[in-house]
Amino acid sequence: MKHLLGSAFLLAAITAPAYAQTSSGTLDAAGATQQLKTLLALPFANDLVGASKVQRFAWIEKRNGVRNILVSDAGAAPKQITHYTQDDGTDIWGLALSPDGSTVAYVEGGDPEYPDDPSPNPDLKPVETRQLVHVISASGKDTIVGEGCNPTFSSDGKMIAYSRKGTLYLGAVGKEIKPVLTQRGSIISLQWSPDKTRLLFTLDRDTHSIIGFWSVKESKVSFLDPALAQDMQPEFSPDGHAVAFVRTHTPVTYHKNKDARFWSLQIYNLDTGKNRTVWTPSAGRGAKFWSTEGSGLLWADNTHVLFPWEGSGWLRVCSVAIDGGQNVPTCLTPDQAEVSSYRLSADRKALFYTSNAGNVDKWHAWQVGLDGAHATRLSNSADMETDLAVAGNDVAVIAANANQPAHVVVLAKGQSPKIPVDPQLPSSVHLVTPQDVQFKSADGIKVHGQLFRPAGTQSDKHPALVFVHGGPHRQMLAAFNSMGYYSNAYAMNQTLAEQGYVVLSVNYRSGTGYGEAFRNAPEIGRAGASEYRDVLAGATYLKTLSDVDPHRIGIWGGSWGGYLTALALARNSDVFRSGADFHGVHDMTRTDKMGLSPSENKAAHDLEWQSSPVANIAHWHAPVLLVHGDDDYNVEFSQSTLLARMLSEQGVNYEEHSFPNERHAFLRMQDWLTAYQWTNAFLARTLKDSQP
Template sequence: MIGRHARLNTLLASCVGALAALFVASASSAAQQGDATFRTRLSELLAMPFASDLTGARNAPVIAWVERRNGIRNILISDDGNVPRRVTNYTQDDGTDVWGLALTPDGRTLAYVEGGDPEYPTDTPPNAGQLSFSGKQTVRLILPSGRQVLAGEGHSPVFSSDGTRLAFSNGGSLLIGRIGGKTAPVFTTPGAITGIRWSPDGSRLAVELDRGSHGLIALWDVAARSTRLTFIPPALASDRLPTFSPDSRFIAFVRTREPLSNAPPDKGRFWSLHVYDSAARAEHVLWTAPEGHGSRFAAPEGLSLQWTPSGQILFPWEGSGWRRICVLPAIGSTEPHCLTPDNAEVSSARLSQDGNSLLYTANVGDPDQWRAWSQSLSGNQPVRLMTDNDEVTKLIVAGPDIAVMATNATQTAHPVVMRAAQQKMPVTPILPQGMIFTMPQSVHFRSDDGLDLHGQLFLPPGATPARHPALLFVHGGPQRQMLPAFNAMGYYSNAYLMNQTLASQGYVVLSVNYRSGSGYGEAFRNAPGTGRAGASEYRDVQAAAAWLKARSDVEPAQIGIWGGSWGGYLTALALARNSDTFAAGADFHGVHDMTEPDHPGLSPAQNRSAHDMEWRSSPVADIEHWHAPVMLVHGDDDRNVEFEQSVLLARMLTTRGIPYEDHVFSGERHAFLRMQDWLTAYLWMDSFFDRILVHRN
């Protein structure tokens, strides 16, 4: 099967060169036929299948994932890497999310969540589809017979180690039930349940609770069904990521403290690794991160603690300035030993089925190239698992198999299964008929303070020496990284697709990875003075614009900028500060006023100074210099960036007579849930830039 995968990539790559002339003719024809043809092409691209939520069975070669196709989400299951079967039957692009997948250890039963918002599971479920009565957030089971069973309202389902029981949460309530039977709440406590872990012997659950100012870990005895909760002794901090030892006696966890807003980056020790002995009811500090690099805990979603069979604990740490997987024995006081290579970041990590090897994804050797690796716990050199050049940022284990979520320049996220030296693709993504992508070029340039910046350049197919209009894309987050490939996140997969489409329209497009983003080490991610502390990342936006302006194929007077969320903030900042450089911008749900309430722990004078810097870092602070047209897009049920941020900007633009175009999606969240809304927004943006940049209307 490895040959099949390699041949497919070779064929797709050769098509890019062989059919470039056809693409030019296709683009020209589309322009002649007008907006209807362009709308059809963009709709077909957004309808491409996109995979997410990959999960695997612990003891069987079974994987499951969510496939979004034409905006409709359904669940697919593959056994032994073979052609998958669809186990749900959703038919509408109504914004109903499907997420939170979990398989029993034997892979025969699946749990998932229907509805709700994975980022805000305790909030009121969204209603992007404008239904008369909004849907609920429910946990559902698909039994071996294929029959679906409603387990109850809630989220985050987790099966016991023997696969006979299911636990899930609903706000501060924990619910447990037998598979196929009734589930019932066993306790309700203040705060929100943010994590559930079964002990390997199935006798207890460790529950992570968020109470705002602090976090606790509660233990629930399943057999005793006690009327009282037991807590690991809490602190004036947040206890996170509880993980049982193989014998179920010990629980490792991380204790974090939030630094003050003005804390020096090289001062303070803000997290520690702890072990709780449930038999002795005693907890001790195993290790505390020292000052300097890695003194503040940082780990992407899904990267947790793990116990080895020999009683060691694996954990992420940035002690060298890069996120690595390190190891400590659960007993004894020693310094951690880091297993994964330095100068590379790990995005996901799992122990192999036998517990002897660490499997992980990391950008070893090139920060813009993510690969899958295997490394013996004894410390041997890492071995690359895949032979192709796919970007791989997530890895799971399913019995004897390893499965990854892969993307490349022409393929959206799709699962690849590996067993020994073979690779299988349960699903082969297919491009819409007649569509060819431009191959993005990885480029480098420097900011005015000498920082090395990475980006991706999209050129119009068959580009000539003539000058073209240009667009700068700034991602959100800001802790994100754009790659010369489709992104594994749906929001940025759509953005990559739109950058491709804009290039096909004749724009030179540059996507810049500015400071405060991920993938380039802790110093880059935590660069001083970013955001409301000084907007230092705007230097990188300026450097990218200067790099574009200096190109012989770019018309300097026709440079625009677009982005969403933090990218919307930088878009607005660019127009407010440099309408002389940026002739137009498209701002999706951006932040426009960065001022915050008083910060705890700061004096009145310190707070006044902080607020002054927050204001000066805001787009609205430079509104007097703003004269370039802007398009504003926002969903009015946004839980990440307040809708009022765009309302405020529109009021200020109106007051000063600055031209703008505004669009609102009623009921939509931050990352639009309906494909139709992405399509509509991107069509608005394409029309806007065509009028303002190309035809100067």
């Protein structure tokens, strides 16, 4: 059974106005704006969590730019437990449920990527914004307990802890929460021991990170075998007597030493105070640690640990015994496929995971027994299922498809899937179905992408665009994306197609989903920008299509995609007629790196410069749109001001816009809409309506 949260969205879908079209049947400027506004306003679900002891899920929904928390029991119609009403850019994140699901904690404001930095204020409020930890009780009362992040409940739900920079706060739910520990650095993770007597944390000190625990009874801090590495992803064993964690070292040079190994799996015995290395990968594939965001170590029982590993060249979940034997890992998920999210069942006998097994461009949810049983799909849906959570005995996934943005689907054993909020397009919106396509780069690399073709006859010659995602560790799919940034980009690509553009979204090398060799391909980024070959190959592919005008090909993208957009216009203004560059990197040079000789540093800087768009500024003559938020912590705002100055010196036509106080991924829906309106108008003038 499908449910909508009240009737407001359904009414909006019914009453949405018909969009204005040109004589050719494509959207005009007003129609494009209205479609974008409708698509960006659709409910979008993220940050899905589940209660460990009951079938209760919670997630954050963004609807019409406003973020709120929804709670659903076993997939039933959800209850909205927060009451925010403004598209003011206030983020909601760090969602946590008590084990019985009766209490909810979350963070209001701030930036989950940069929680120790000043809270953003994109709505230009006259007062300073703050990053606040909230607790919502079973009665629905919402209480601010302090400034910070990482709210975490104890195993009985009676205690809560959170952190702010290097300070740990602790107290009983409903009582005053007090600071109990302050250390230099930033506490970036928290976990309670099963018996509630200890709090495990990771302390980031930039050059290294160490793992410690706070003894609640003794009011004492201890560190677990502190070393010279980045220790991360600590996890208590089920009996609370041991902690598993990953110890990593970051390579200094670009060179690949065939004997190098950069990480190991550690087990710390809390009873004896002794630490030991239980497994180290072989040199070669998988010798550098890699995991997806939000996934880490899991204990199958007190003697086996599950961990992510790329030993076969693909990210898989593997298991290893910690008993001191040969410790040969057993991989539970299939080869030639990657995982993006994984959780254990409540009884720790099965692993739930999302994977692109069978088709690297399709993601689905799977289940496999830890005894080696055959893996089975959790649903028969064709939707992209990229994230999951477990609540009691139920599993829920974040799903999306070509017509529906990310939404929650609850998969209870023996029951039909339940969709608590079912986003539906208004009848006035007609989206194209993107095609999965493949083509080859000039050096033979196979490249995957999605092709958005305008509806109607393919005999007409259309302007075309290459879209390049950011990251660069991302993968675009033939559906709305589960990341808000790229869900918006998908809406934009759909709207561009409705305006008459053929759009090719390129999954260039250094992206995820296609194995370690593709993600870590030679000479990528600052080491030579080899991924640009795939972008250029995308333009070459577009020229082979009968419905594309080869003289009207443009490019657009943000972040790393902004970098590649600028690189394309700088190197190949003869191919790309114009472009839109959102918050891109334009000068890739860095300061000297410790551990490299002066000559090695010079060689690295020369390569960084050659990989930079500004290195080819003399060849740049195509017009470009520049958009950047001036409170960007991911890409320095000066990267765009530098490019504007250099384009001015070259006499290149460009249009420039900034959002005061906005972050890298714009926090306000209105700012996304405005940026896309600028893009539509700019591309219409410089590409769609231009003459060869």
